[in-house]
Amino acid sequence: MxxxxxxxxxxxxxxxxxxxxxxxxxxxxxxxxxxxxxxxxxxxxxxxxxxxxxxxxxxxxxxxxxxxxxxxxxxxxxxxxxxxxxxxxxxxxxxxxxxxxxxxxxxxxxxxxxxxxxxxxxxxxxxxxxxxxxxxxxxxxxxxxxxxxxxxxxxxxxxxxxxxxxxxxxxxxxxxxxxxxxxxxxxxxAPPPAARPWKPGTDGPTGGLDWDGxxxxxxxxxxxxxxxxxxxxxxxxGSASGYARWAExxxxxxxxxxxxxxxxAVEPPLGVxxxxxxxxxxxxxxxxxxxxxxxxxxxxxxxxxxxxxxxxxxxxxxxxxTPDVEAESALPGWARETLAEHAADPRPDYTDESLHRGRSGERLWDLAQRSLLRHGELHNNLRMTWGKALVGWSHDAGEAMRRLRDLNHRFALDGNDPASYGGLWWCLGLFDRPFTPAQPVLGTLRGRSIRGHERRLDVARYAARVGRASRSLPRVAVLGAGLAGAAAAQALVDQGYAVQVVDKSRGSGGRLSTRRSEVGPFDHGAQFLRAHDLRFQAQVARWLQAGLLQSWTPRAVNGEALKGALVAVPGMSELVKPLLDGADLQLGRAVTRLQREGGIWRLLDAEGATLAEAEQLIVTAPAPQAEALLGGAAPSLAGRLREARYAPCWASMVEIEGEAEVDLLRERGPIAWATADASRPGRPDGGRWLIHATPAWSRKRLESPAEDVGEALASALSEALQRPARLVAAHRWRYALVEQPLGVDFLAERELGLRVAGDHCLGGRLEAAWLSGCAAAGDLMREVALPTQVEGTG
Structure with a gap:
């Protein structure tokens, strides 16, 4: 230039x-x-x-x-x-x-x-x-x-x-x-010059953040x-906090x-x-x-x-x-070659989700990951062992680089720094040399075993450090084990909160439930999901990598395509179960009353027995049910819930004779949606079909006997497919489709330790329910971690 x-x-x-x-x-x-x-x-x-x-x-x-x-x-x-x-x-x-x-x-x-x-x-x-x-x-x-x-x-x-x-x-x-x-x-x-003053009559920019209050x-x-x-x-x-730590x-x-x-294991301010x-x-x-x-x-x-x-x-x-620090070409040639030579070596197979949550089963590695997850930091010497293990657990250099980057940068406060790339890529040979003889998986990369590190570290003392919260964590009760409740529970459990989840259904999942029958399983609620939001896309990527999701492209009338549809295998409820891992889950327990006394929420059943008690409560039940439970304890919040509007949906599970020429029907008389279950990945063969009725048709028959409604829908499907159809079961989703969401991520009355989340907040998509649950959990964790005002945080 x-x-x-x-x-x-x-x-x-x-x-x-x-x-x-x-x-x-x-x-x-x-x-x-x-x-x-x-x-x-x-x-x-x-x-x-x-x-x-x-x-x-x-x-x-x-x-x-x-x-x-x-x-x-x-x-x-x-x-x-x-x-x-x-x-x-x-x-x-x-x-x-x-x-x-x-x-x-x-x-x-x-x-x-x-x-x-x-x-x-x-x-x-x-x-x-x-x-x-x-x-x-x-x-x-x-x-x-x-x-x-x-x-x-x-x-x-x-x-x-x-x-x-x-x-x-x-x-x-x-x-x-x-x-x-x-x-x-x-x-x-060198000392800089003094700043030139703003000239009279020259306005500064407007619209920036107002720090007052x-x-x-x-x-x-x-x-x-x-x-x-x-x-x-x-x-x-802030500089004040940074220099205060430096002074210590x-x-x-x-x-x-x-x-x-x-x-x-050394306690700060010693060590690092x-x-x-x-x-x-x-x-x-x-x-x-x-x-x-x-x-x-x-x-x-x-x-x-x-x-x-x-x-x-x-x-x-x-x-x-280096033009592209995340490309495999950025690694030393000898490192790329040795990893390629050993690409077929047997190695442990961990899912991204288990690694993300610090649940590999390797105690020291999991403690290191939990330090990142909860404290936003990882001791530099231990990071080398943590990173070398990831390289050995990944299928190739590209997967190792992605995992090192994503796990570190997402959680570490010093993540995404040039020094981070130096330290992470060191695990893949950067700034290093070959070590011979070659070993399995790592080849001539420098080895660094978890067992060796455990022998020179007081692991129990380090575990106590990692497990110690910087603030006293309240107990949390989550009402509802659908996707919103499960998302909230996972976020809280991963940060060390004690979480109780209560749901009236016999299984978890809410609209993701899977019904068992004599002819096989039916996903009688949500049929598929799509990911639009980047945050949900990251979760979906972990589900895909774990094999919990697969693409679904059913044959439709007139060749109409269903683009971007993903279904869980072997059933839609499989998505929710791992999210609830680590929570105290109580299923088949109906909460009929919520009571707030002395800063404690109690979830009571019809007999007055306490099902759960906690300082903080997240309610993820449908808006009308949440409103009925909260009318006494939080009347203003209950009033907001009345603004949400739902459409009902009758679901009919049927079995047809023979093979249909299509896998998907839409808008055929009373049928809004009907699909062949065997067309969905991971499902057994057979003539199982799931029918969802239109909202208008369902609303007119909302209180009709389930068998009558199911038979009517089975007859409509039989006519459309020109195949005999037999009713297996029918289910009424009273609050199936959110027609008028509240337009907020969640509702809260923080002085009561109360948050309400669910699809009624953001919309009827599964993605919206997940985002709402995460947002409610995040709000609770922010309240615990942060002072009310930014003033004085330095």
Whole structure:
């Protein structure tokens, strides 16, 4: 690119910058715009310094933009909470220097994104962050930008560009960059110029987040993110919290770091610093940490600096020089070859779901995964053993890379960092060498056995650490074992909550129930599911990988296709059963009254016996049933439930003689939907057909005898198929189809410890029920983990 960096940037800062487009610095616009996402501090921040220098040259103020609207694949309450806590610290620090900070949170701040601010910008400064998806996002904004666009390395003490070439071994990087590191550390970031004030008559942007009285828990509820991964109560975001943790560690912890750093059972602040989340989001300065460690001196400080600089920045420069850090081609050639050579070796076969929930059956591995799941962190030395096991349990390098990435990035507060990729891909040979002789599965990859790690670790002590909650967890009762209730139960159980689930039916599943009969099983409720929402798609992917779901393409009249349909095997209820694993499940127990006394909910049956009691209650029964139960305890919430409207549906299970020419009928007289059960994957052969009647027909016959209704529908099917049909059973779904949902994820009266979820909240799809259950559980977990206000969280 022929254009040069602006002359107004000091030389030391220029070495950290690169142009992203061919625009020159020119007067115009109302402000210099800094897009901040991983350098959320007002000090030792080259990206902020570059924006300030440009502001001086153009005589423009600086506006710092921070947004959560990019649709990151691992968006969750945990990450959003940490980022927003840090954003509030950042905003206050910038305000003290006369710099405006503008935060955008979709759902809370409509029309306040980067695209809305860019037209008024005189220049755009971006952070140079080489982990996906940020390189792609940065390129996209540079292409859309009509003014100079600059990327700045604000994370590494030695600028990534200074390496010139990619280093693949730590010793080589250390030797080549030692002098540059010392020089950079001695100099530190130069003091930036003062911010230019906003000129009279120039309005700043509107529509950003209003921090006055900001309630973080409520804000997160409005975000369309993964609510099953809750905030970590004892790891709040922000520079103040980060430096407070550093201050606790810097004394005895830093002095003994070289001795205790590999012991995952050691209690903080000894062992490891736990600074990686704050370094990941740039809430603390690596220059400050390195300088203070060097000042303290000693072997512990020396080892800490080596980890902070060599191993962390080795991974950063590797990512910066690697076009696609998630492609198998990014791994060393010898590692790819040895894994391919041993691809056919026998190995354990674990499902993604069992790994996700920390239920492999390997005690130490499961404890490590639970540390990620519940605490958002994994001890670095144990991460190596955890990761090596995943490689050995995966079928090939691609599956291993996906599992390492997804399990770490989704749960770890320091996930999706360049250093994360360095550590994870080390398990696949990155920054390493071959070890001979070759062993099964791993080939010449360095081995690291779970048994060996167990022998050098006090596993019981580590288990106590992992099992200890940072807040006292309330007991939770869930009324309803359908998909919404099961989704809520799984999210809570995985985070260590004691959960009781009560349902009046003999089996779990609700509309996913499977009816047994003398001629075979019938899925007499929901026939299939589709996944539209990205969050539900992730759950569906785990079900598919576990073999619980398969595609279904029935033969229909006139060749009409049913696209994207998935059915559970061997029955639809199979989806719900694993979700309820770990909960105290009581089936066939009808709750007729809910009682709230002394902060405790009691679920009572018709005889007044207590079926369950808990501090928190999630009700997932159909809206009319929930309304009847809650009318006394929560009348205002019960009133909202009356707004939901349902249509009934009669279901008829029949057996036909002979073979029909189609597998699917729609809209034939009283028949809304009829399918041949044998056409569905995993079902036994036979002439079983399931009929769902139209809402209008069902409503007229809502109180008719089941046998009469079933026979009428069987006769209609017989006529349509030209085959004799025999009634096996009929079932009335009084609340089958949600015609008018409430349009909210869930309902809550938090002061009562009450939440209501289900398809009546978001709509009749199975996906909507799952999302609603997850949202209700997430709201409960946020209330436990977070203070009411973001104020003071730092």
């Amino acid at each position: 022929s254009h040069a960096l602006p002359d107004c940037l000091p030389e030391a800062l220029r070495q950290r910058c690169r142009l992203l487009n061919d625009r020159d610095l020119a007067a115009g616009g109302d402000y210099v715009l800094l897009w901040a996402h991983h350098a959320l501090r007002d000090h030792d921040n080259p990206a902020l310094d570059a924006a300030l220098h440009l502001g001086v040259a153009l005589d423009r103020p600086v506006l710092v933009y921070q947004g959560l609207g990019g649709g990151h694949r691992f968006d969750a309450d945990r990450h959003h909470a940490f980022i927003l806590q840090g954003a509030h610290d950042y905003q206050r620090a910038l305000a003290a220097r006369g710099i405006r900070h503008h935060t955008n949170v979709p759902g809370l701040t409509p029309g306040a994104g980067l695209a809305d601010l860019l037209p008024r910008a005189a220049a755009l400064v971006c952070e140079d962050f080489p982990a996906p998806p940020f390189p792609r996002w940065t390129r996209r904004w540079a292409e859309r930008c009509d003014v100079l666009c600059l990327a700045v390395d604000a994370a590494c003490i030695v600028p990534m560009a200074a390496t010139g070439t990619r280093f693949d071994r730590a010793f080589a990087y250390r030797e080549a960059m030692q002098a540059r590191f010392q020089a950079e550390l001695d100099a530190g970031p 900001f309630d973080l828990a409520t804000a997160l509820a409005h975000c369309a993110i993964d609510h099953t991964v809750p905030p970590v109560a004892d790891t709040p975001g 560690f810097r004394g005895e912890g830093l002095r003994r770091y070289h001795q205790l750093r590999n012991d995952a 610093s736990r600074m990686s989340p704050y370094l990941h989001y740039g809430m603390v300065s690596p220059w400050r940490l390195a300088r203070e460690a060097r000042e303290q001196g000693g072997p512990g400080a020396k080892k800490f600096i080596d980890e902070l600089w060599v191993w962390r920045e080795l991974a950063w420069q590797w990512c910066w020089h």
